[in-house]
Amino acid sequence: MSMKDEVVSRPAGQERETGSMMGGMGEQEQERGERPKRVGDRVFRYLTTTSGLVIVVAIVLIGFFLLIKAVPSLLADSTNFLTDWRFDTTGGKLAFGIRDMLVVTVLSSLLALVLAMPISLGIALFLTQYAPRSLARGFGYLVDLLAAVPSVVFGLWGVLVLGPAIEPVQRALNAGLGWFPLFSDGNVSLAGGGNIFTAGVVLAVMLLPIITSVTREVFRQTPVNQIEGALALGATKWEMVRTTVLPFGKSGFIAASMLGLGRALGETIAVLMILHTATSPSGFSFFDGGSTFASKIASAASEFSEPLPTGAFIAAGLVLFLLTFVVNAIARSIAKPKKEKA
């Protein structure tokens, strides 16, 4: 959430620096100081505060729900919750761990991010700097349209089309680079491509519109006088992009990528349809199968009736919840220093 705020608030700040809105801002601040008790002002302030609180309360409540439901199952767990790869909740005795889910979730999301970030950056730069205006508009719609495709459709596409199609690529990678752990033999067969690699590629396509549309808006806010200044100093188009657009939009781009990463971490149905599950632990390879946190929960959701087994899945959900927090925190710490430099 705060990531998005930064994206929005930054350009406004920049504009203030460049002086275009100086007068307006000053007046507003004066008003706030002189007449704090105006009714409309107060009501508006309460409204915004309430909106802000709603999100905090929602997050806290979700956290509590997960925690309360998960604790009894965690106590009944007969194996190490963090390091065991099995997830057995049937047959009375609970023995569940999240090792493989964590591995699969992180690997597939990172692969998606690594694939989607450079492409999204390219699209955003093309749309804002290179494409003719008329083309840029239509193209932008197309990218946004991609975001409206339901994930179940992406899942079907992954299973029916992409998986079988990139199987040869996977076989080649596995044969040629098999010595590297990420491309070593997985715990499911390569047939049909029901592995992390395929899931990562599908997730990457799902991330494209999210990262692109936010990044595009940030790049579009690059102050014109900076761009013109660079060009006036004799910079080529590429040099202009490198010295003005990229530094200006960097934190926005990272924030957009994190928004996308959140989507990838939590994506359920597409991953559930694509990934084959395995009967041996993951070896940190892209050709492993398994389930992510979200897909594991979804695969069992239709049979949730007993509180203890259900709690085991909710405990997995809790870990995903925490993982998202950690990832966001890391992303913020990456984005911040760069912002100060710029």
Added chain:
Amino acid sequence: MKLKRQSAVLAVVAASAVMLAACGSDNNSGVAGAQAAGKSANVACGGKNTLKASGSTAQANAMSRFTQAFGATCSDQDINYNGNGSGAGVKEFTGKQTDFAGSDSALSAEKGEIEKAKQRCGAPAWNLPMVFGPIAITYKLDGVDDLALDGKTLAGIFSGKITKWNAPEIAKLNAGKKLPDQKITVIFRSDESGTTDNFQKYLKTAGGWDKGTGKSFNGGVGEGAKGNDGTSQALKNAKGGITYNEWSFAQAQKLNVAKIVNSGGGQPVELNAASAAKAVEAAKFKDEGSKDLELNLDSIYGTKTAGAYPLMLATYEIACSKYPDADTGKAVKAFLSVAAQGGQEGLDQNGYVKLPKQFSDKLLASINAIQ
């Protein structure tokens, strides 16, 4: 302009309404037969207007056929069936949220379900085995299209003891066929499912399976895909693959279905309406003579009847023997009688077994005793 557009929209709506009506009448003609069959057996309609039930997804398609037949027989009565899983179905039934439950397994004493159901009804609840869905063993093996397997071999394959298609155990059952020297890729259901549960129970009875039963696959070999659609898709991509599917999926996706040699030995049995019905006919109940028709599943899985297909998923309707509210009892009774008679028409086209006469007579005897 605006008017024109609106009238265009109207025209489209009208056209589609006409088409829908056409579709509707299509369905009705199918049900008309069912209605005749239902009426011949004297269904006493009446009682509560709209019944509520929930549970097993495995019988959801059969339930929609029953619902149609019910509407056709008892004109102003209706039923809402929510396929939300057997566990949830039983829970909602014992919690008085629904009038009866659909479940992949009979009420369990271990989980205290029998006791809870008794409290809910004020009388014992009965397990009525209404819907049988055969499970097909499907495989993809170039050049072999009438593979035969038995319980022992299947247990060996699905637990990773038999790994090659030309293994002696398989070759013995398929004399004269050319089996390739190819690795067997086992594909199983990654989601929790009654199909997996029944498959493993079959393996236990007929093949000495020692990996345990339950809704998740315990074989410890192969790879899982989500749902029947997922496993069929994975099978299409996996050369030398084998999996288990609900019959309807094997039919629809035109998968190769293996014949099964049942526990009586003898000829390999092909999966078809007749061979499945034969196994149902030979089924025994846990408590013969009782009105509670909980099945002795071993009598199906381990059937020795020649020409009976042993591998299937039996699902129950779980209803009170006596309802606290007579109106509800009457409606449940009416619905179940329709399901056991007219509702059976065409059931085999949806991948279910049409109940043999002898079996549905026993079922009707119990249904008629519901109060």
